[in-house]
Amino acid sequence: MIDQFLVDWTSEHPASRPLQLPPGTAVVPPGGRASDELRAYLTGVIAFIDGHRVQMCALQSIFAALHDDEGNAAAYGSETDRAVLGHLEEILRRGQQSGEFRAFDTLVMAAAIQRPLERLPLLLRSEPNLDLRRYADEVVTLFDLATRAT
Numbered sequence: 001m002i003d004q005f006l007v008d009w010t011s012e013h014p015a016s017r018p019l020q021l022p023p024g025t026a027v028v029p030p031g032g033r034a035s036d037e038l039r040a041y042l043t044g045v046i047a048f049i050d051g052h053r054v055q056m057c058a059l060q061s062i063f064a065a066l067h068d069d070e071g072n073a074a075a076y077g078s079e080t081d082r083a084v085l086g087h088l089e090e091i092l093r094r095g096q097q098s099g100e101f102r103a104f105d106t107l108v109m110a111a112a113i114q115r116p117l118e119r120l121p122l123l124l125r126s127e128p129n130l131d132l133r134r135y136a137d138e139v140v141t142l143f144d145l146a147t148r149a150t
Contacts, residue, residue, distance in 0.1 A: 034095030050132040056121040085110040
């Protein structure tokens with residue numbers, strides 16, 4: 001569901017790429033600046049959550065309940081987490097190689113980037129009127145400053 005949303009998101013934000021392409025979708029190689037792709041990923045995931053608040057809160061509850069149920073296909077486990085972080089690490093490495101991003105541990109930075117996205121449905125439970133456009137702007141600014149080469 002989110003991957004198809006991010007495929008559609010690319011028409012407005014060409015730098016974004018979904019983690020996994022839905023069947024029958026053409027592979028789009030990374031292009032442009034890594035910072036643009038990171039921004040598109042952040043804003044795309046937050047926009048998806050904004051449009052699916054109830055579903056994402058329910059999904060997070062399911063993931064939390066199944067967290068320790070190894071082998072359950074519905075559980076968000078280490079393989080899924082590694083795939084998500086690997087996607088982000090690829091963007092970060094590309095930015096480092098081009099000189100766009102400073103030197104840092106890509107796994108640590110990828111985890112730091114992903115966690116505010118994963119925890120957003122929980123935040124929405126305590127702050128249901130949170131302006132997610134403003135949230136996206138702040139998260140984008142935060143990671144622009146954290147990754148930018150000086």
